[in-house]
Amino acid sequence: MIKLFRIHTAVCFLVVFAASAAQAQVQLSADFSTTLRIPDIVSVQESATHLYVLSESEGLVVFRTHADSLQWILTSEGMSDRGRTMQPDVRFAYLYGSGNRLTVLEPTSILGVYSSTFLPAEPFGVSRIGTSLYIAMGETGLGRLPLTDPADFDTAPQMIDTRDTPVFDLVRIGTNLIALDSGQNLLFYDVDGDDIRFSQTVQLDREVQRIHNMNSTLYASDSTGSLYEVRSTGLTRLIAQLSGPVSKITPLGDQILARSTSGILELIESSGRVTTLRADGSNGNYFAVTGQRLWVSNFDELSVNVFFESTQTTPGTDRFRLEPAENIVLPFPRPVLFPLVVHGAAAGEVRFNLRSDAENAQIRGNGFYWQPQSNQIGVTEFVVTATDAEGRTDSTRFQVDVRTFNAPPRFNPVRPMSVIVGELFQLPLRAVDPDGLDRGLIRYHGVDMPDGATISERTGMLTWTPERRQVGVHTFQIIATDQFGAAASLSITMTVRNMSAQPDETGR
Numbered sequence: 375m376i377k378l379f380r381i382h383t384a385v386c387f388l389v390v391f392a393a394s395a396a397q398a399q400v401q402l403s404a405d406f407s408t409t410l411r412i413p414d415i416v417s418v419q420e421s422a423t424h425l426y427v428l429s430e431s432e433g434l435v436v437f438r439t440h441a442d443s444l445q446w447i448l449t450s451e452g453m454s455d456r457g458r459t460m461q462p463d464v465r466f467a468y469l470y471g472s473g474n475r476l477t478v479l480e481p482t483s484i485l486g487v488y489s490s491t492f493l494p495a496e497p498f499g500v501s502r503i504g505t506s507l508y509i510a511m512g513e514t515g516l517g518r519l520p521l522t523d524p525a526d527f528d529t530a531p532q533m534i535d536t537r538d539t540p541v542f543d544l545v546r547i548g549t550n551l552i553a554l555d556s557g558q559n560l561l562f563y564d565v566d567g568d569d570i571r572f573s574q575t576v577q578l579d580r581e582v583q584r585i586h587n588m589n590s591t592l593y594a595s596d597s598t599g600s601l602y603e604v605r606s607t608g609l610t611r612l613i614a615q616l617s618g619p620v621s622k623i624t625p626l627g628d629q630i631l632a633r634s635t636s637g638i639l640e641l642i643e644s645s646g647r648v649t650t651l652r653a654d655g656s657n658g659n660y661f662a663v664t665g666q667r668l669w670v671s672n673f674d675e676l677s678v679n680v681f682f683e684s685t686q687t688t689p690g691t692d693r694f695r696l697e698p699a700e701n702i703v704l705p706f707p708r709p710v711l712f713p714l715v716v717h718g719a720a721a722g723e724v725r726f727n728l729r730s731d732a733e734n735a736q737i738r739g740n741g742f743y744w745q746p747q748s749n750q751i752g753v754t755e756f757v758v759t760a761t762d763a764e765g766r767t768d769s770t771r772f773q774v775d776v777r778t779f780n781a782p783p784r785f786n787p788v789r790p791m792s793v794i795v796g797e798l799f800q801l802p803l804r805a806v807d808p809d810g811l812d813r814g815l816i817r818y819h820g821v822d823m824p825d826g827a828t829i830s831e832r833t834g835m836l837t838w839t840p841e842r843r844q845v846g847v848h849t850f851q852i853i854a855t856d857q858f859g860a861a862a863s864l865s866i867t868m869t870v871r872n873m874s875a876q877p878d879e880t881g882r
Contacts, residue, residue, distance in 0.1 A: 411675050415430075416430050416658075417460050418676065420439070420662035421464055425662055426467055433450050433453040434486055436449075440665075455472065457471030461501075468502075474496055475491075478490065493531060495511040495513070498510045499543040501544040502521065505522050537572070545587040548590065550562060552585060560585070560608070562574050567752065578604065581596060582602070588624070589771075595620040599617055600615055612646075614642040617640060618634035619635045621633045629643050631651075633660070637652075639661065657672050694762055703775040706777065707745070710742065711744075714741060716760050718762075725762075726760055731754060752775070783861070785805045785854060794873050796841075800837050803835070818831055818832075818834040820851070824850065827850075847868070
């Protein structure tokens, strides 16, 4: 059964940080309009395009994120039985934590599941590079499974050489895979497509429990809640002392939002000072950041829709920043072209620098342009750095996934239904584009629709007030096309009934 979650007018969490003239801070303020009521929340995670909420009673709830709103996509019941640890990336999300089972979630599929498998050992962490998923399996080591096809994923994993070292955590930075052993050694691998090559082992100057990738910088945390920045030599620098072992860290401007495994929510300022936002971990405090909005769970609510803005160290001026670029998926040979937007400086005073393995990508004025070649199919990473006349810099890192084909839109299923003569009937139809450059550019068209029925080309809203002469069964097609011309069809069957019909001579 599919359940829709209403958006209520309520506020359950308000925290405001005043800006300081001496130090830049993130200012949090409450949006008094939006609260999602979802019972028994056990995990909240986000990707660049989706918000995932895992409920013990309702299952997995997935939303498409927009600049100022959420769009519900699907609900899949019973998913919490598969585990409570979710790790999303721009393409999939990975669910585990219940024995040896590993599930790959795909928000564009009907039930939200791409594939699943039972591993030879319990997974402790996963990381995707290209079309391969790497899995930390503790004493069993490091495994790899293909994501090219759902059936291929449900096979025995290929084991990667770890020099007889266990692997308890994984992170990806660029095309480098970094694995953590039982506490004090990091294993570095270089990944090029399907080829993975062991690079080096780096011994840390202390034992740690987990490793984290934040803004392409490697961090580590230990069992006491100490958070460290890790240098290439293995030396660590203490960032902050938190209340307990780290469950999740996310940057908020120049600061870091952290949740402990006990549910305590804390904010780390750039000076290292720690402010406790929520000391009671019993209400969950699972959080996600989507665009300029911070979502925090509070018992049976994903509350509140809080937005944050960075304040500037110098009063009266804007902080110099480069707007983040989103990851892009597009079919070959479509070009990539988008503007580079800066704040806090005039566009003519900003210089851009581009770093990537794609030598044919370039900065054109204040825009990014790349025409992929046939030998550039796959995922390519880019880093754009902006520098203003005062020497201030900011950068954005993004990936472009060039595919050999353009996947058509995918419809949410619609069951046969009955409509009543003379009554206005409206049905919102929705298709999603799994690989479009702009997934909002889907157009809807009707084929062989009944007289009087219409569909909005942009929104997919089907509207019809059937007449008495139309009593009976009607079957027609709805076509959805994406921006590149790929199309998908949905068959709809409606039965028109006349509830005011008089009985015939037999009394029926």
